[in-house]
Amino acid sequence: MKITIIGQGAIGLLWYYKLSQCSKNKVTILCSSSIAKTPSEMQFLSDGTWQKAPLTMAHKKNLMHAELVIFCLKAYHYQAAFNDYLPFISPSTPLILCHNGMLMTESLPAQNSLLTLLTTHASKKHQAFAIEHTGQGTSDIGLLCGNLSAKTAKQLTKVLNNALPETIWSEHIQEKQWRKLAINCVINPLTAMNNCDNGAITRQKFLPDINAILSEFIQVAQAQQINFNLTELTALVLNVAQSTATNCSSMRSDILHNRPTEIAHINGFIVRLGKKLHIETPINYALTQAVTELSNQGLPNKKSSTS
Structure with a gap:
């Protein structure tokens, strides 16, 4: 699956690393403009050992080709992110929102199917692109608004669960x-x-x-x-x-x-x-x-x- 992660925070990098470990996924990450220079790889601390993984950067023009876009941002960054990136994303592409707190309904875009991802996994940044998975948890995913077929819901859940278990589909998200x-x-x-x-x-x-x-x-x-x-x-x-x-x-x-x-x-x-x-x-x-x-x-x- 072609997946773009938007946001280079600890959780965004955790999902990027885990999803990119699956050879069936083509994963890219779109970082904020505040990052002056992005490295060619990230580091992941596991069992006391640092692992390296290539960082494949996305650009706005690449978003049209994404089959899934996952926003991992602070809640106060969403409105600006929607304004910046939605014009480049196909209306048929599902969007997953992962953040603390709640967004007012009227601030949510109407053209795409919107899902929310609630996770209890813990991730810590040691450096800008170096993270540690500090706590195992679970994730719930479900539809906030828009339409999503049962087949697509099952596929998305499977992709996320294969990367970072346990991810569960919820009808009561x-x-x-x-x-x-x-x-x-x-x-x-x-x-x-x-x-x-x-x-x-x-x-x-x-x-x-x-x-x-x-x-x-x-x-x-x-x-x-x-x-x-x-x-x-x-x-x-x-x-x-x-x-x-x-x-x-x-x-x-x-x-x-x-x-x-x-x-x-x-x-x-x-x-x-x-x-x-x-x-x-x-x-x-x-x-x-x-x-x-x-x-x-x-x-x-x-x-x-x-x-």
């Missing part, structure tokens, strides 16, 4: 998207604001904040016909925080490394959708404002951390 969003709405801002690892938010003192965040979240989700139980959702979030106790959340890591955060597409998404639905979300609004301010100012006494 939006519910899983919202479940992941709930986890991000709690763990990301609380760890960022308190400059702590994920496990710290399982302490009793954080429970009122967690319940308040999720109570607003559930109201907004319910208005979208996505139903959650507060007790069960709280237990899920705490379980994830505990199972990743020593991890640094992506939002905290972004602030520690002076990068923009995705708060506008996580808690900020709940705020914007709540406003549209006339649902009050003061807690999520306060978190969005606080993290935005923190992102601008930076954390005091920054300590080294990895994402």
Whole structure:
């Protein structure tokens, strides 16, 4: 399959490396214009040994020939990426979106079949084009909008699963998207604001904040016909925080490394959708404002951390 990856982040490079290991795939990567010079190969750390793989660069004009395009970008880069690349992509080419947070429906392109890829695999950059697969996980893929035949859905799932198992097709991908969003709405801002690892938010003192965040979240989700139980959702979030106790959340890591955060597409998404639905979300609004301010100012006494 002819596949183009858009984005050279840790997850984008992980999918590029894994997909390119299959001889049946012809995989290219399209990097951002901020990369002045791209190398001819990437490095992948496996079992303590660095492996090398050729980097085959794509260009906008090559996109028309792609049979699948996978966007692995920060949520705030999608609108610009759609504007830049969609004119070069065939309307018949499926697009897979892989990112944290949620994109507003009205910002999504209408001409292509859009799928979302939710993954729990962890990848870490050691250098610009050198990564390590730091945590095994699973991936869910499903259709967000547009039309996709059962045959194509099966083919795409098989290609991804052969590269990076286990990848599962989901008919209920939006519910899983919202479940992941709930986890991000709690763990990301609380760890960022308190400059702590994920496990710290399982302490009793954080429970009122967690319940308040999720109570607003559930109201907004319910208005979208996505139903959650507060007790069960709280237990899920705490379980994830505990199972990743020593991890640094992506939002905290972004602030520690002076990068923009995705708060506008996580808690900020709940705020914007709540406003549209006339649902009050003061807690999520306060978190969005606080993290935005923190992102601008930076954390005091920054300590080294990895994402």
